[in-house]
Amino acid sequence: MSDMTTRFADIVGAHNLLIGDAIPDDYSHDEELTHPPQKPAYLAKPSSAEEVARLLETAAANKVPVTARGSGTGLSGAAIPRADGLLISFERMNKVLEVDTVNQVAVVQPGVTLTELDAATADCGLRYMVHPGELSSSVGGNVGTNAGGMNAVKYGIARHNVVGLQAVLPTGEIIRTGGKIAKVSTGYDLTQLIVGSEGTLALATEVIVKLHPRLDHSATVLAPFADFDQVMAAVPIVVASGLGPYILEYIDNMTMAALVHTQNLELGIPDSVRDSCQAYLVVGLESRTADRLDEDVERAGELLAELGAADAYVLEGASARKLIEAREKAFWTAKAMGADDIIDTVVPRGAMPKFLAGARDLAGAAGGGAVGCGHAGDGNVHLAIFCKEPAARKKLMTDIFALAMELGGAISGEHGLGRAKTPYFLELEDPVNVDLMRRIKQSFDPAGILNPDVLFG
Numbered sequence: 093m094s095d096m097t098t099r100f101a102d103i104v105g106a107h108n109l110l111i112g113d114a115i116p117d118d119y120s121h122d123e124e125l126t127h128p129p130q131k132p133a134y135l136a137k138p139s140s141a142e143e144v145a146r147l148l149e150t151a152a153a154n155k156v157p158v159t160a161r162g163s164g165t166g167l168s169g170a171a172i173p174r175a176d177g178l179l180i181s182f183e184r185m186n187k188v189l190e191v192d193t194v195n196q197v198a199v200v201q202p203g204v205t206l207t208e209l210d211a212a213t214a215d216c217g218l219r220y221m222v223h224p225g226e227l228s229s230s231v232g233g234n235v236g237t238n239a240g241g242m243n244a245v246k247y248g249i250a251r252h253n254v255v256g257l258q259a260v261l262p263t264g265e266i267i268r269t270g271g272k273i274a275k276v277s278t279g280y281d282l283t284q285l286i287v288g289s290e291g292t293l294a295l296a297t298e299v300i301v302k303l304h305p306r307l308d309h310s311a312t313v314l315a316p317f318a319d320f321d322q323v324m325a326a327v328p329i330v331v332a333s334g335l336g337p338y339i340l341e342y343i344d345n346m347t348m349a350a351l352v353h354t355q356n357l358e359l360g361i362p363d364s365v366r367d368s369c370q371a372y373l374v375v376g377l378e379s380r381t382a383d384r385l386d387e388d389v390e391r392a393g394e395l396l397a398e399l400g401a402a403d404a405y406v407l408e409g410a411s412a413r414k415l416i417e418a419r420e421k422a423f424w425t426a427k428a429m430g431a432d433d434i435i436d437t438v439v440p441r442g443a444m445p446k447f448l449a450g451a452r453d454l455a456g457a458a459g460g461g462a463v464g465c466g467h468a469g470d471g472n473v474h475l476a477i478f479c480k481e482p483a484a485r486k487k488l489m490t491d492i493f494a495l496a497m498e499l500g501g502a503i504s505g506e507h508g509l510g511r512a513k514t515p516y517f518l519e520l521e522d523p524v525n526v527d528l529m530r531r532i533k534q535s536f537d538p539a540g541i542l543n544p545d546v547l548f549g
């Protein structure tokens with residue numbers, strides 16, 4: 093047994109420190125499409141913040157790179173460990189410590205999955221509303237990526253829903269930030285600096301998340317449009333309508349056809365409408381009372397018709413759930429269709445038509461394709477990129493990201509940069525911003541051990 097193995101095993105116990113072939117393959121990757129899996133030298137499963145602190149202190153003293161892992165559902169390669177590194181899996185730190193109904197927060201360990209948190213908050217009528225498509229993802233991973241998802245249009249992203257942390261710095265110091273408080277104006281906001289930092293600044297060992305009331309009544313309105321630009325033009329108008337949708341997604345016709353086929357969806361849309369439709373808008377509405385919901389659904393139908401929809405299909409109960417679940421599985425469908433890469437670029441809502449038309453043109457000129465769906469209410473476009481040749485694909489992706497940035501957008505809206513998008517970030521981002529981020533990284537992590545391949549390459 094090597095010296096490092098003994099040291100890490102002394103901290104977490106021999107049973108919770110795996111090396112070599114004993115490390116299951118699953119720990120060598122997340123769900124990102126392009127990077128080869130990579131097993132770490134050591135896999136540790138700590139059970140407390142103190143153990144995490146000792147692991148980080150030991151790793152820093154010995155210059156061992158460290159990657160944090162929640163559930164490994166990330167889509168940017170940010171949880172892929174280094175071959176010579178330590179992977180810290182939070183799977184044993186999976187307790188919901190408190191559901192505080194007075195302050196409407198839950199205090200959880202980072203390894204708690206969204207499914208587990210949802211079950212723990214169901215009885216009190218509250219819910220954590222950050223909803224990335226993969227509910228096996230962990231709260232710690234949501235902190236790492238600043239996760240978004242379908243409900244962000246109404247409830248915001250992880251950044252709006254994480255109000256406090258206990259976190260371990262790579263120096264081994266344990267800090268607390270924020271709290272069960274609704275606001276704070278006391279120095280720099282360290283909570284929000286750590287949220288979205290992809291495990292490069294500090295590791296969250298406790299997370300305080302906001303909870304929202306569960307509304308009893310919901311319905312989903314599906315509107316096919318013959319013209320793609322009409323869908324995009326409809327989005328800001330639906331947002332401004334006062335209907336307050338908690339889901340506002342677009343799905344292009346190719347993606348919808350693939351979802352219908354792979355997920356056995358029965359939407360009840362006649363062939364004639366389906367064949368002439370370029371894209372769909374999915375509008376999720378919810379309310380405290382059935383009457384109010386009926387009123388909103390009726391108004392949504394009228395509004396969508398005024399905006400050019402061929403029709404508006406109201407889905408409730410199981411059929412609504414099935415459509416939403418199929419949309420959540422769009423990534424697996426794109427993967428099954430042979431997508432070479434995926435992007436989750438964000439642009440100002442009003443710039444979506446220009447961005448999507450530009451991205452399609454760029455893909456066409458490169459001899460490839462770009463199809464998809466997205467969190468339209470947030471201007472967050474998910475495209476599956478089809479372009480086999482690596483150099484042509486790299487140029488295409490660079491051009492698409494550059495276009496998004498020209499339009500006032502950013503490379504990633506919710507998946508993060510990870511190993512996959514870091515090279516584009518370093519090429520396209522303002523060097524002054526990159527340098528400032530580097531100095532922030534240096535002050536948190538002087539030894540440079542936390543996820544060194546992410547953000548700075």
Ligand SMILES: Cc1cc2nc3c(=O)[nH]c(=O)nc-3n(C[C@H](O)[C@H](O)[C@H](O)COP(=O)(O)OP(=O)(O)OC[C@H]3O[C@@H](n4cnc5c(N)ncnc54)[C@H](O)[C@@H]3O)c2cc1C
Pocket residue numbers: 122123159160161162163164165166167170171182202223224225226228229230231232233234235236237238239240241242289290291292294295296297420421422423424506507543
């Ligand atoms: C089918 C599918 C659909 C998806 N849909 C969405 C979507 O709609 N919106 C969206 O935002 N994402 C989506 N995702 C991506 C993914 O689910 C989210 O990024 C999620 O937040 C990752 O959580 P995880 O626990 O799997 O994290 P991991 O993949 O394990 O890790 C993600 C990042 O967080 C870091 N990290 C993990 N734990 C900690 C910790 N305790 N402290 C600090 N950093 C930590 C890791 O180092 C890594 O950088 C989807 C993924 C799939 C497979």
